[in-house]
Amino acid sequence: MRKIAFFLPLFAILLTVACKNTSKNTSAAERRKQDSLEKVKKAEEEAREAERTRPRTAADIKLDKDIKFEKYNLEDTYPYEDTTRVFQFDKIKERLAYIETFQAQKINxxxxxxxxxxxxxxxxxxxxxxxxxxxxxxxxxxxxxxxxxxxxxxxxxxxxxxxxxxxxxxxxxxxxxxxxxxxxxxxxxxxxxxxxxxxxxxDSIKIEHVAFVDVTNQNICVVERTGENEWKIRSMNPATSGRHKPPHAMETPVGMFFVQEQKAKMFYYKDGTTSIEGFAPYATRFTNGAYIHGVPVNNPKGKIIEYSWSLGTTPRSHMCVRNASSHAKYVYDNFKPFQSVVVVID
Incomplete structure (x- = not known):
């Protein structure tokens, strides 16, 4: 009995040491597992951030048609006089990729x-x-x-x-x-x-609407952002841009511009005077005195005109971009100042 009594405390000590070693081994294994999980999580976060900020290309852009108009719509390629005109979707996708890229960055x-x-x-x-x-x-x-x-x-x-x-x-x-x-x-x-x-x-601006004005093909394409790298085409219409005719008429400048202000009626002067000649309905200004607007009405008290034969032909404006008035109203209603962009391409 004395021998048993002697070995019991020794057994207890050995058991305690074994338990402590097991506990240490378990804790070390848990730490290694936790460290491994944290490394995986960090790597995944870094990968997501790298993908989020990766410069986008035209190939990343998904651009589908969801036209909101029944009249005046143009095909991707269409005849004009003895030539063919097009919507330059390669350039449009490139600009949308550029917009997606800088929007993914933390920009003031x-x-x-x-x-x-x-x-x-x-x-x-x-x-x-x-x-x-x-x-x-x-x-x-x-x-x-x-x-x-x-x-x-x-x-x-x-x-x-x-x-x-x-x-x-x-x-x-x-x-x-x-x-x-x-x-x-x-x-x-x-x-x-x-x-x-x-x-x-x-730094909280999200550009949801973009109007692409093509001064070469005299057309306008309006798109709306529906998801990351995803855009819907809302309209493909004829337009008429500004012409080079000193001293009053000027070309619509090529570039990317914020929408800055809007007017239900943009009254304009007769060239060289301060006499109001008429108004342009549903005007959306994007640079200098350049607006996207409806068909001009050469009577300050006249009624809105929906369409003109001159749309989609040759540059005729003073810098502005003329559209069918219903299309100009769509831009006026949906494009918010400093949250929407007009891109003029050639």
Missing amino acids: YGVLQNYKNRNREAPVVENYVRNAYKRVSDTLGNERYQSAPLYREENSKKPSIYGRDGSLVRIESADTLDMVKVTGISFEGTWFVPKRYVKTKG
């Missing part, structure tokens, strides 16, 4: 604004020319009138180029009282701009 958005020089006439650039309209322009063809000055350095004495009214920018910093550092979304490069020309829009 801004828009350049100087409609009718409301934020002060921009200074003359270093190297300027006078265009066919006898107005000061930079060497890229951007006019001083209604534009924002873009400086290479914060302390530059003169701007290098002009940024068009309505251009999208990424706000990089605003470290000084007077200047904002921006990177162009609508144009290339990083620049400094006086604050008064930049309207900050924050």
